Amino acid sequence: xxxxxxxxxxxxxxxxxxxxxxxxxxxxxxxxxxxxxxxxxxxxxxxxxxxxxxxxxxxxxxxxxxxxxxxxxxxxxxxxxxxxxxxxxxxxxxxxxxxxxxxxxxxxxxxxxxxxxxxxxxxxxxxxxxxxxxxxxxxxxxxxxxxxxxxxxxxxxxxxxxxxxxxxxxxxxxxxxxxxxxxxxxxxxxxxxxxxxxxxxxxxxxxxxxxxxxxxxxxxxxxxxxxxxxxxxxxxxxxxxxxxxxxxxxxxxxxxxxxxxxxxxxxxxxxxxxxxxxxxxxxxxxxxxxxxxxxxxxxxxxxxxxxxxxxx
Amino acid sequence: xxxxxxxxxxxxxxxxxxxxxxxxxxxxxxxxxxxxxxxxxxxxxxxxxxxxxxxxxxxxxxxxxxxxxxxxxxxxxxxxxxxxxxxxxxxxxxxxxxxxxxxxxxxxxxxxxxxxxxxxxxxxxxxxxxxxxxxxxxxxxxxxxxxxxxxxxxxxxxxxxxxxxxxxxxxxxxxxxxxxxxxxxxxxxxxxxxxxxxxxxxxxxxxxxxxxxxxxxxxxxxxxxxxxxxxxxxxxxxxxxxxxxxxxxxxxxxxxxxxxxxxxxxxxxxxxxxxxx
Numbered sequence: 001x002x003x004x005x006x007x008x009x010x011x012x013x014x015x016x017x018x019x020x021x022x023x024x025x026x027x028x029x030x031x032x033x034x035x036x037x038x039x040x041x042x043x044x045x046x047x048x049x050x051x052x053x054x055x056x057x058x059x060x061x062x063x064x065x066x067x068x069x070x071x072x073x074x075x076x077x078x079x080x081x082x083x084x085x086x087x088x089x090x091x092x093x094x095x096x097x098x099x100x101x102x103x104x105x106x107x108x109x110x111x112x113x114x115x116x117x118x119x120x121x122x123x124x125x126x127x128x129x130x131x132x133x134x135x136x137x138x139x140x141x142x143x144x145x146x147x148x149x150x151x152x153x154x155x156x157x158x159x160x161x162x163x164x165x166x167x168x169x170x171x172x173x174x175x176x177x178x179x180x181x182x183x184x185x186x187x188x189x190x191x192x193x194x195x196x197x198x199x200x201x202x203x204x205x206x207x208x209x210x211x212x213x214x215x216x217x218x219x220x221x222x223x224x225x226x227x228x229x230x231x232x233x234x235x236x237x238x239x240x241x242x243x244x245x246x247x248x249x250x251x252x253x254x255x256x257x258x259x260x261x262x263x264x265x266x267x268x269x270x271x272x273x274x275x276x277x278x279x280x281x282x283x284x285x286x287x288x289x290x291x292x293x294x295x296x297x298x299x300x301x302x303x304x305x306x307x308x309x310x311x312x
Numbered sequence: 313x314x315x316x317x318x319x320x321x322x323x324x325x326x327x328x329x330x331x332x333x334x335x336x337x338x339x340x341x342x343x344x345x346x347x348x349x350x351x352x353x354x355x356x357x358x359x360x361x362x363x364x365x366x367x368x369x370x371x372x373x374x375x376x377x378x379x380x381x382x383x384x385x386x387x388x389x390x391x392x393x394x395x396x397x398x399x400x401x402x403x404x405x406x407x408x409x410x411x412x413x414x415x416x417x418x419x420x421x422x423x424x425x426x427x428x429x430x431x432x433x434x435x436x437x438x439x440x441x442x443x444x445x446x447x448x449x450x451x452x453x454x455x456x457x458x459x460x461x462x463x464x465x466x467x468x469x470x471x472x473x474x475x476x477x478x479x480x481x482x483x484x485x486x487x488x489x490x491x492x493x494x495x496x497x498x499x500x501x502x503x504x505x506x507x508x509x510x511x512x513x514x515x516x517x518x519x520x521x522x523x524x525x526x527x528x529x530x531x532x533x534x535x536x537x538x539x540x541x542x543x544x545x546x547x548x549x550x551x552x553x554x555x556x557x558x559x560x561x562x563x564x565x566x567x568x569x570x571x572x573x574x575x576x577x578x579x580x581x582x583x584x585x586x587x588x589x
Binding site for chain 1 (some may be wrong): 314315318321322325327329331332333404405406408409411412413414415416418424580581582583584585586
């Protein structure tokens, strides 16, 4: 079941001559329970796209629904049915309240029934390891902890769709990992759909079922990391460094598609192959016959490579 | 019911902020006292020269000006609350998060209004008690209390309605910082023409129409007749004041609520609830 199904999103800012189109007909399709990543450089249109999907902006043109609500006519209903975590750590966190008071405030404004408030708060505090800061003023906790509190605020109410705009931007590696685990856990337990932007490509590669890469308001690529790898890969690379005599190197060059670089007394052989896993054993066996292998490296296409490729 | 709880929660946050920084409240009260006392001493100084002009208000300029200034301070605060709250939340990027709640922006503004109403009413009562029981300004009190409360509530309703009209300009005119033209103009005209510091009868006939267009003129007139002369609602002047003020309050609230809703719709279609960066 599609949670987001939008076609031809166009959005521009400004008036008349100064009008600037930010989104140029973007299509988005996200299934229930997916963790969907949005990647793009600064100014690519990521935040505008998130705001459109969260009902905070009505596009100039678009067809389709978010959670079954028409994106052009029912923005207010969309807004009330989704959660949003903004990229700035302090947003939605009141410095003069304690961590628990902050969550209590939001539980009340979200309309969580009084009987369930404590349970909901305890659950998110435990999951995001905020319990030890329960009675600490929000102004006295670190930026990373405030970011966790902002995420806890957004996840306090179990909306079916959560938008995370760079959720781990100010966190250290450990805290970022904790957030990622929590996101995956929530998806697995409650079937919540997450739509997140991130600058950390490794993060998208780790937890996103599918990613979309946009540039200058246009979709450049969309699919799972594996699908993108297949689409954009023009081969992978196996590098072998070893000691060979020049004649043998020539023989290897005739047998394989290989680039040869001489490094002192050693040779570096760069084999271009379709699939590393399929070819590596045969290549090693072949090279072994002609000399001594000192080192082997393989290079597969990463999401980062794909990102660089499509946003050039 | 949920919306009411949410409104109280927004007011509660302001209370917590005040509790965390109590000096803000003390300084605010001192500032209010300074303003009223300045006018008290000016009035005390020129009392003898001006008493003839204030015959219909018991000939007492001190009472006239002290009461006018106290009510003006509150009404001006209510007038500015919606715009100031909206602007603060917008630039602190909180507004966007509030917008993800059902009618969240309105709920937030109502919460801010509620808090300001409670705070300003409390400080106003403090000023009134100070000037009646310590400074001994001539006022008929507490017999006039209920009638005064009704006029105060009508003035508050008008101010909040006008404040919402002003706040709408945040998105209509894209005035996102500094002074908002509608409430600014209303504030200036009130100080000049509403009879706040001097009676309207001092103006030439040709400019008095401006005074009659200002609801504050009716509010201040009613307040003085009730508090200084002890007039009741059956008094012809007070009755007219209250009817006109009620009409202004109802109209400004209806227009304010509608315009504010439209302003939020405009925000959805244009640049949204936060800065783009």
